[in-house]
Amino acid sequence: MRCAVALLAAGLALASPAPAFADWTGRGEVAGEARAFTPDDNALTTDYGLGMAARVEVGNTHRPFQEKFRAFGRVDTVDPQRSLAFIEEAWLQYRKDGWRLRVGADILNWTATEAFHPADVVNSRNLDSDFESLEKIGEPMVVVSRDIRNADLTAIVMPMYIKPQLASPKSRLNFFQGSPVRPSILRLGPDGRKTDSRWFGPQGALLYEQTIRSADLALHAIYHLDRGQPFVFAAPGSTITAVFQTKVQVGGTWQQAVGPVLLKGEAAWRHFFEADTAVTGLPPLDDRDHTQIALGVEYGLTLDSGVDHRFIVEGQAVFAESGLQRRAATIFQRDILVAYRLAMNDVKARELFVSAIFDLEDAGELMANASYSQRLSDTWGISTSIRLIEAPAPAPGMPPQGLQALRKADQIRLKLTRYF
């Protein structure tokens, strides 16, 4: 909380014109945010939120060196447990003769699609943010990259892991509703045993990226503590425990422009190291190994007036031995996204985006979203959105699955942003 306030103060201070240092860059934003949910008549949750968020970014380039710092914070006046602050980037880089060495906290964005992101798994997330694009938390890492003519080979070592930010117990976006406190986090190492150390052995990844004519292809292999959807364990009489397991993932992304059409794809195969139930006291965990594939197509049409219409269709499927395994893997198992973006391309940068995600496996699950944004001036912007979630009620006596946990958590949001 104190960190978040400090960050907000820094953001406000930087909102004044920045000094013009030749090699320095800086940007940021301070935003007032309000959100309201349909009332759920539950005293344990809050149906609205009101807060401020800030992001600051400063960078300095003096080849072959470069440094960057970027941090984000939010203060919620209604639910203080929702307040947070974290570093997104804080790194030093050396780049010369096709080699790149980067040391420090960073965010990696391994994604090609808009809604489903099987390949994009490195960073921890703030689980109280947008499902389709969760806020990422910087992960300390050492990155060595070699540029080989339109291709990059990158090796990454992550010596420690950063905890995911679980939603506030009062949040309507909390997947663990019913618990008055945040779940405790249990981390399982590759031996299946609990580990308390944040210095979690070496996590690591290899990434190969190649541009082939109009296509971008990336392949990766990663060994790390998975911080996607946790296994949830509720022992009688105790608090809920979110169990995160070590895993190996092999996958990739693909983007290709074919005329006005963009083709996109992501895939990942995941193997989770089994829990040692004898030592941890956990019940036998379900086998969570699975393959996840997302494909998408985006078509853009620009009129003579400059107005841009964009149509997006994406589909995702999770392949595993059982429906239970698929649900354990992700909120979205077999889904279709249909979206439309209207960009006026005018001085106000007015933009409308509507989307709907239909669950093909669990009939009746639907998430619809509509948002509008525009510039108010050169430094102020406003955005508003509405989100509807439809999901059937959980079976009697059964815990909610996937979107069932967020059933009827429809929300409307308003954000007023001062950029600097």
Added chain:
Amino acid sequence: MIGRLFSILKIRFDDLPGEATMNLNQISRFTLFGLLIAMPAMAQSPEEKGLEIAIKTDQADNGFVGEKADMELKLINAHGDVITRKMSMKTKEGTSSGDRTIISFSWPADVKGTKLLTWSHKDRDDDQWLYLPAIKRVKRISSTNKSASFMGSEFSYEDFSGREVEKYTYKWIEDTEVDGRPVWVTERYPRESNSGYSRTKSWTDQEYLNVVKVEYYDRRGGLLKTAEFKGYKKIDKFWRMGEIDMYNHQTRKRSVMTWTSRDLGVEFYDDEFETDALQD
């Protein structure tokens, strides 16, 4: 058409003899160049003369190595209200392939840090990637939507994209004068169906080897915009404009692009124009 503004491809005939291998495309260009040199001795059709002028102006820009510039774009509506946009541009001249360009937007504040990377190509659509700093994501975008407005101005992305000679056909109209300076008047017709224009009509200064005025005609053939190119200065051996004044006849809005600083001959690193460098 708008001079060396952003990413612009060039036919580099002077590169050809030095190439270790010469593909069929290069041979045909070399042959074409030979024919064009011999053309004055023969009767030229308006189309041949138009192509000759296009190649001559295109070649005049060869050898700039790299260009770095800061620009201001003023958007002026029919009531005279003015809004200012700012950006910077880096272009690395291509050798065997096309130029590579990064445009970094710096104003208004909400687009600060947004970057557009373009790899121009002579024989196919350009490759383009957009970096969105808010979500720290590099996204490939289709380069065929060229008629979209550039930053809400009367310029379109097409006005700033490559002017590869091969992607158009030409026609010479007449030789005349503008402000007492001799110019060629030519028309250019896009070969690509995704152009926002049916044709452009250009007035090219015979000394600057750059346009001083261009009329843009929409897909239905109506006059859409007129651009005037002003403030030419010679930097080394290259003539460069200082301002483009674009007037949209249909919306009655104007946009004025002004260069606030410009350096030529800048030696950029290759890796500055890779997609991973956008996030730096």
